[in-house]
Every structure is written in C-alpha cells, then in structure tokens.
Amino acid sequence: MPLARAHSDSFSSVYLEGDRPAGVILVARRGWTSRVAAMGVAKPFRGRGVGRRMLGEALEEARARGDRRMLLEVFEQNPAAVRLYQAAGDAEARRLLGYERPAEPGEAAGLAEIDPLDYARVAAREYEPDLPWMLAPETLCGWVAPARAFRLGEAGSAGAAYALVNDTPGESFLLWGLLVPAPGRRKGWGRRMVRALAALHGGKACRVVQVVPEDLAPQFLARLGFAPLPLNQFEMRHDLGA
Structure with a gap:
C-alpha cells in the first residue's frame, strides 16, 4: 500500500x-x-x-x-x-559534545533568579556567533518554565555569571547555558556559578546535552570539572x- x-x-x-x-x-x-x-x-x-x-x-x-x-x-x-x-x-x-560534572557540595548564597528572557538578552550580547540551533540566543528567547535562569553577582558589573537550567527527575540537572561577560572572565565566576547551582539542586550532578561544539571552550569546561559524555552528535x- x-x-x-x-x-x-x-x-x-x-x-x-x-x-x-x-x-x-x-x-x-x-x-x-x-x-x-x-x-x-x-x-x-x-x-x-x-x-x-x-x-x-x-x-x-x-x-x-x-x-x-x-x-x-x-x-x-x-x-x-x-x-x-x-x-x-x-x-x-x-x-x-555533551558533558557531565559529578555532584559536589557548594554554596548557593548570592544566587538571584532572573527571567529566562533576560538570560537570552545577555547571551545575544556575549555569545560566540554561529552557534548550533539549540544554543543560539534566538532559540533561548523561547525558554519558559520549568526552565530557570540565574545571576551570580551584580548585573552590569565586571563580576557576574549567568546560567540557564532545567531540573529533571533523577540524579542530575541540565545546564543549558552558562556565561560570564567578557570583563569578568578568568576570575572564577564560572566555577562559583556551577557550584552554586549544584547547591541549589541538592548536590545533583550537572549535565550538558550534546549540543556544544567540540571547539567551544573545552579547557574552560574541563577546569570546571566537566568531562565529555561517551555519545556525541x-x-x-x-x-x-x-
């Protein structure tokens, strides 16, 4: 037929x-x-x-x-x-590539929840060009609850980090976006944000799905304790x- x-x-x-x-x-x-x-x-x-x-x-x-x-x-x-x-x-x-970071205790003090749309606006200013579809700021503009966005540090200052996450059942939460504006890079803000998110999620492991170009900040992710997942796209x- x-x-x-x-x-x-x-x-x-x-x-x-x-x-x-x-x-x-x-x-x-x-x-x-x-x-x-x-x-x-x-x-x-x-x-x-x-x-x-x-x-x-x-x-x-x-x-x-x-x-x-x-x-x-x-x-x-x-x-x-x-x-x-x-x-x-x-x-x-x-x-x-995707990545995973094992559970680790941390401190969530100073973590402020923000509108996911505000994360997308910062990403539009700070992200690298020509990212995969799922990471592009224009895609992130459509994220709504249960996605949550956070800021650590003062908005617009030389020291701040931003993250976009989605909690999931099980032993890990999903990290969909992590950025430190250019003036605050190499000052430990990324590590502090990841540890704060781990504390917020009860010490769960942190997982990044397979949407990250292999040449996008692999050393930065390694310094934060992330290891590549065995499967890739x-x-x-x-x-x-x-």
Whole structure:
C-alpha cells in the first residue's frame, strides 16, 4: 500500500499506510534556515525507504520556499542514520559534545533568579556567533518554565555569571547555558556559578546535552570539572543555494 501524507502544520508531516503511522518528520524554520527537529520511522516500516522519502521531500519543500540551508543533528554512533543523511547530500559541519560534572557540595548564597528572557538578552550580547540551533540566543528567547535562569553577582558589573537550567527527575540537572561577560572572565565566576547551582539542586550532578561544539571552550569546561559524555552528535548541513 502506498504511503499517504498528512501535514501536522505547514512544514511537518506524518506518513501513513492506511491508518498505521509509518513515519513522522518535524521541521522548524528561522529566517532562511530550516531544521529537522525530529524524524522517526516506525519499526515495521524501516528498511523500506520511508526515511529517505521524508527527508527528500522536506529538502525539496525547503528549496521551494526559498530557504538557503537545512540543518539537523544526528548521533555519530548511529551509523545508519548518518549514512541516510549523507546520501541525501548533508555534510558533517561539526561535532557536538555533551558533558557531565559529578555532584559536589557548594554554596548557593548570592544566587538571584532572573527571567529566562533576560538570560537570552545577555547571551545575544556575549555569545560566540554561529552557534548550533539549540544554543543560539534566538532559540533561548523561547525558554519558559520549568526552565530557570540565574545571576551570580551584580548585573552590569565586571563580576557576574549567568546560567540557564532545567531540573529533571533523577540524579542530575541540565545546564543549558552558562556565561560570564567578557570583563569578568578568568576570575572564577564560572566555577562559583556551577557550584552554586549544584547547591541549589541538592548536590545533583550537572549535565550538558550534546549540543556544544567540540571547539567551544573545552579547557574552560574541563577546569570546571566537566568531562565529555561517551555519545556525541554531528551537526549536519545541506546547502540549498540562493
């Protein structure tokens, strides 16, 4: 039976064989860029070209819209998925790492909660350019509760640190953003912030998901006690032309 396609919105689709879901692809857009936010094929339909079709149609539609590039992330340790994307013409743009820091006692004194939107505004001023989609300040602008943002030190001063976190069940909390404005760097503010967050979360371990470019501050993270996670992602890019 041929697959039918139902649009969940203007850019995302569910593929069906009769009333049986065969696959789904979710596409996000920003400016001239599309991103495959999620893609999956139901187990009975794997090996039948469903993923290839979904990705090919998403690329064709992005090109027809006038988008300039398509982005996606895939775990390097999933060779079948990597081959699928490579066959579609996606190139490995960079490796994305995750990190974890073991639980450690700390002191939360001086930690002030701020609006997550204020964190995004500071990130827009201080972050490196061309970060992965999930770390970009324009993505962080959309973070709401249960995400929480914090400042240590006085806003606008030469000594301050900022963080964006999300607590999770289990033995770790997620650190989505950590920054020290340029005037306060190499003065221990990053370490004090991480220890304060650990105290706030009851001594839980701190985890960073696999969205950090491997060349983005690895020595800084190592000094804070973070070690790379065993699995990592590739950010892949498909240039669609002008």
